[in-house]
Amino acid sequence: MDKLVPLPSLGFIPERDLGSTPILDIHHLGVEFGGLHAVDDFNLIIGRTEIAGLIGPNGAGKTTVFNLLTNVYTPTRGVVLLDGVDIRGKSTAQLNRMGIARTFQNIRLFKDLSVEDNVRIGLHNAFEYSLGSALFRLPSYWKNERLAHDTALGLLSIFDMQSLADKPAGSLPYGAQRRLEIVRALATKPKLLLLDEPAAGMNPSETGELMENIRRIRDTFEIAILLIEHDMNLVMGICEGIAVLNYGRIIAKGTQEQIKSNPVVIEAYLGRRGEAKA
């Protein structure tokens, strides 16, 4: 079963990424919970500046894939190469430092801390100084804290949130919390950003803005983005490659056109959401 033969794990890779190593190369990824295959034989590659979408009905195992990629759950089988490096056995924190950042379906902000502190925690590894410099307020503390402050405000300005910097994160409206989670993830300087239902709970105009911003983030930071989303307008609007998951297995992948016209997908997923497709 678990052979290490390169298999057709191809997703869709945009032309501009074709020449370089893919940022993420997943072979036969799988996990079992008590005999149940939550994710099975998952194969996917994502280009360095690709925006890719992972869709599928509820309970298909999409978030589990994110949890496997960030080692919140440990895979029972499979190989994942991040920028050509095997990520097996790396902790969640190490994986973040290697370049994977994520947001959460059920928002996980540091609610009692200020918006700026949330971003600064994301900048934890970007501006380092020793505990000693902190305790005795040595120059490297002041320098790095100032840099972290400026960088945090700069990142918040992506979503025009600088004025909220001093507010407790938990007091923000829902949509702003989702945006703050994206900013916090970006602060960790990822090469690959995983967004778990970024548009959930947003109204159509907010979603439209979010699409613009996701594209802009990709262009500015030149990173790859893999997103889970139920909102078909968003997926079809910005995703270059799409993979469809059902019962823990990929049932189709390719470009938007290929997915839209794939009869298996229509039956398993889009068929039940006729209006979304139309």
Next chain:
Amino acid sequence: MSVYTTILRQIINGLQSGSIYALVALGYSMVYGIITLLNFAHGDIIMIGAYIAWLSMAKLSMHPAFAILSAILGCTLLGMLIEKAAYKPLRGSPRISLLITAIGVSFLLENLSQMVFGAKAQVIPSFSNIPSIFLGTIELSGTAVITLIAAAVSMLLLTFLVQKTKMGKAMRAVSEDTDAAQLMGININRTISFTFAIGSALAGIGAVLYCSAYPQATPTMGSMLGLKAFVAAVLGGIGSIPGAMIGGFAIGLAESLVSAIGLSVWRDGVVFAILIIVLLVKPTGILGRPMREKV
């Protein structure tokens, strides 16, 4: 006396205290299973039970049978009262708040009884004079026999209650998933209250058995007893009824073996060392189920 009889005697001692630990551990386990609260006050319920037994026999000169009944009944009511007054208002609060409250209740009971009854130990008259039984050369004290039998019967009744009755089914449902149980029409408040009542009644039985082995009541007698029973519950796997029994007997035996080899001052240390080792090697205990946080 031969080494053989010494060892056997210690094993019987261990089984006797082990069955008391097991009864108390069951209370911890049931409460933890249903509201994930480590009920620190559980050990102090035993202490109150001991004082009730002392009051009714030494002060009110009641018949021992009534004293036993009033101790068990008193513990049951106290357990339900604590749940209603202190824990119910905190349902849905962070677990750390609930735990701190439980510590507060435990301290309140200890200090109140110290104020009312004094710090000095009160001697409890013996419940009955049961002659010892001899198995060959080994003497089995009457209290040991009664303790083992009473504990076994209580555990059998409890197992029947949890596995075969409607209330037992409700208890299992609530501990599995409180919200889902509520949606299925189970009265959560009544189920939780009932769980506390049963757990505290077991503590009451434990109190009576404990007092027949060590016939005195002190304000702090419950805290160490409670902690050790909790260790037993963790060792067996918290939330598991057979686990609590296994854990109770294991702790009782370990203690009496440590005493047997002449290290009785280290007895408490050994119990806590067992706790630490279990938590580090298999935090779910012998029969516990693993839990996974949903991300």
Next chain:
Amino acid sequence: MKQAYKKIPMPVRYAINTLLFAAFLIIGVSLIQSGAISKYFTKVLMLIGINIILAVSLNIATGYLGQLPLGHAGFMAVGAYTAAIFMTRSGLDPSVSFPIGLVLGALSAGIFGILIGIPALRLKGDYLAIITLGFGEIIRVVLLNIDSVLGFKLTYGAASLKSIPKETTFLNTFLCVGIACLLIHTMMKSRHGRAVLSIRENEIAAESCGINITYYKVLGFTASAVFAGLAGALYAGYLGILNPSSFGFMKSIEILVMVVLGGMGSMVGSVLSATVLTAIPELLRAFSEYRMIVYSLLLITVMIFKPSGLMGQYDFSLSRILEKVFNRKPTRDTTNHKAGDKNG
């Protein structure tokens, strides 16, 4: 608006706070020397200082790290016995051996913090509470029995370790209070402190922000132990006699009451409630009999009616108040003042 809000530069803030603290020490010492503060009251003040250090140190683990260790008295015992044994055995003049004893007490408690923290912090919630309780009790049992096992006189067990030089004074106690509060403040207002707070707020999110949560949990826990050890060392020099029974579970809970009442996560809250809860039973003798009953009722009522404690996570800052005075005009500042936001 925000830009118009003048801020006092940090060095000035530190200078203001240092001056105020120095003034407090000078006034205190001169009042004691002139006899305006009685011997007895001075002792109460020292005890208040020791309890403040205990409360702010437990607050690191409980308020900032969000864990509930129940063996804090164990670390205090390690610090107390280390300092006491060093002072009675080193043969140095007490004025020399005491400061060294303070440092050694803090360090040895810190080492215990690391040794206990690494295994204990793998567990969460109730399990962490109970395992630290277990470690605390083991420390006490060991202090009680180690002499009879090893066969020499070290802790003197239940017979008490006696004739420790009584070197603790108002001045050195409150210098330690100042140092402890300052170091905790500077740690919490840094990337290290924010990492600790992020673990309290959401462990999984903290991990996915690249924070090594094991490291920062142990760091917070160890810092908590270090200052508990410092308080223990002061306590040894305050009492002059040590018995393992003063470092039981009861003591851990007393410290916890102070932290909970003050508001978990508020250093000022810890300082205030340590002061009040130490002073009241000392000054009102009639009350001290009911002290533990009141403590336990406080724990329960605070949890039911005001779980955030008296101060919530608010941290008082004198310079922030000065800023407000300077910027009197208006901008209603609705910013919530958050944990670790304190100055000096």
